[in-house]
Amino acid sequence: MNILLLGSGGREHTLAWKISQSNKVKKLFVAPGNAGTSKIANNIDVKVDDFGQIKELVLAENIEMVVVGPEDPLVKGIHDFFLQDAELAQIPVIGPQKLGATLEGSKEFAKTFMKRHNIPTAAYESFTLDSMEEGFLFLESMNPPYVLKADGLAAGKGVLILNDINEAKEELKAMLADAKFGVASQTVVIEEFLNGIELSCFVLTDGEHYKILPMAKDYKRIGEGDTGLNTGGMGAISPVPFVDGAFMQKIEERIVKPTIVGLKKDSIPYVGFIFIGLIKVDGEPKVIEYNVRMGDPETEVVMPRIKNDFVEVLQAVAEKKLGELRLDIDERSAVTVMTVSGGYPEAYEKGKEIFGLDEIYDSLIFHAGTKEENGKVMTNGGRVIAVTSYGNDFREALAVSYKNIEKICFDDIYYRKDIGFDL
Structure with a gap:
């Protein structure tokens, strides 16, 4: 089948990498994509919220499934746009309709949803x-x-x-x-401020059934020891060492199930990913926030641990057959470390040439903010390259990522050297 993936970040490069491995894919298009996706898919210069141009692309290229990476087009109603157009209505969109996307689009909406369904969260x-x-x-x-x-x-x-x-x-x-x-x-x-350790739970649902994807923990602050300004994410780890079977059961019974049941009770149609930002407070899980798509950079450690043909998984979502599917998860740890432009998350420069990517063999390289110019890979964002590695535990995986990051070079490169410090 021909698939269109919307987005241009590290999350989208990782999803494209995973989708492109399937023998069910004829052509993969990424709009707008980046220098990484251009190596494994057809980049199309279309903005993620230009629904008119997306329709033209879908019809011209005989697209049979659309996977939405970022939140913006979901909150603006791309799924509804497809359902309301006779020429597009039969094409499955992986991502919730506008009402469901309000879980991320409005913090107040999300908090009242949690309160209504007795899902533990901050007052x-x-x-x-x-x-x-x-x-x-x-x-x-x-x-x-x-x-x-x-x-x-x-x-x-x-x-x-x-x-x-x-x-x-x-x-x-x-x-x-x-x-x-x-x-x-x-x-x-x-x-209220909740004092504890944060983690990320990812759920994929077809509206009836759900699968919990590998748990992850990301690091948002720019400075080591979790100091300084918030960023889009400086690194991530999966699995999360402190999530044992008992804690996982609490997450599923108190948070995941009530969320899925609550969506149905409230007549909120929901097909796609739910990111549940959690915090462990005195041994108990509480919800910080919902997002209506995969997290970034958590995608860069979650997707590499899923062994299934991911297009088969997405088809099961589209056909409401997710309950029949068994997820096969890699037992190894995966860790990603994000390299960023100097000055990020405040003012930073773009257009710096990136060197050393072709010297890395035992890690996965995911492009977050890059573009190709005259055969050169250039920086094109605050977060630039994510380096993901496997290991028997997160420390072993981290050592590989850090070794390989030393081979990457661009002007004013920065990365945190303490990912996993609190574990």
Whole structure:
């Protein structure tokens, strides 16, 4: 079959790598893709939210399945666009409809969903410009640190964790009155700070059945020891050493099942990936957030551990036969380390030539922010290259990734040397 994958990051290169291994694929197209996907698929210069151009591409290339990588087109309703178009309605889209995508598109929507279905999460309240004074009073009733979240999509930058009450009030005002994150912060969710260790749970559902994919743990802060600004992710590990059978059972019974059942109870049609951001607090799992797609860079360690033909898995989702499928998981650990441009996640330069990629043999290389120019691979984003390796445990895998990262060179390269430090 001909498959179209939407996106251009490390997640999409990893998905393209996995999909391209299937003998069920005739042609794989990635829109817009990057320098990595161009080696294994046909890159098409179409934006992920240009639904008109996507339709033209789908019809012109006889696309038989669309896999949506990032959240933006899902929140904007690409799945609904297909269902409402007579020429596209029969083509399966892997990714939820707009209503389901609101789980990521609105923090308030997600929190009320969790509350309604008794899914453990942090206590919270929501505020708008009209109720900003109440927001100040709510902050005064809490103990630090204070967690402020822009309700809408803010490219991973809309969450603030602050220790000072006055600073928290200033930031609440900046978000609500000064539109610090634009329309994303017209509503702000203030919630209690949960003290624990974070991890990522990925679920694939056909709307009826579900499969839990390998668990992972990512590292969001730019600085070693989890310091500094939040990023899109500096590295990830799978499996997660502290997730034993008993803890996994708690996650499934208290969080995954109620989420899937809750979607059905609320008549929210949902086909695709659910990312559940978790935190382990005093031995108990709680939900920090939902995302409606795979995480990045967790995809770079989750997909390499799935042994199945992934197109068969996606077909089972499209045909609502996921319950009949058995996932075959690699027992080895997988670790990825992200190289980034100097200055990221703040100002950074693009267009730096990348050297050394052809010298790496015993790791997987996934392109996150790259482009090809005149046969050269150039940087084209803050997060640039992810280096994924296998090992008998995460330490062994990390050693391989770090050894190979030393072969990669571009101007002002940076990466964290302490991935897994807290395990």
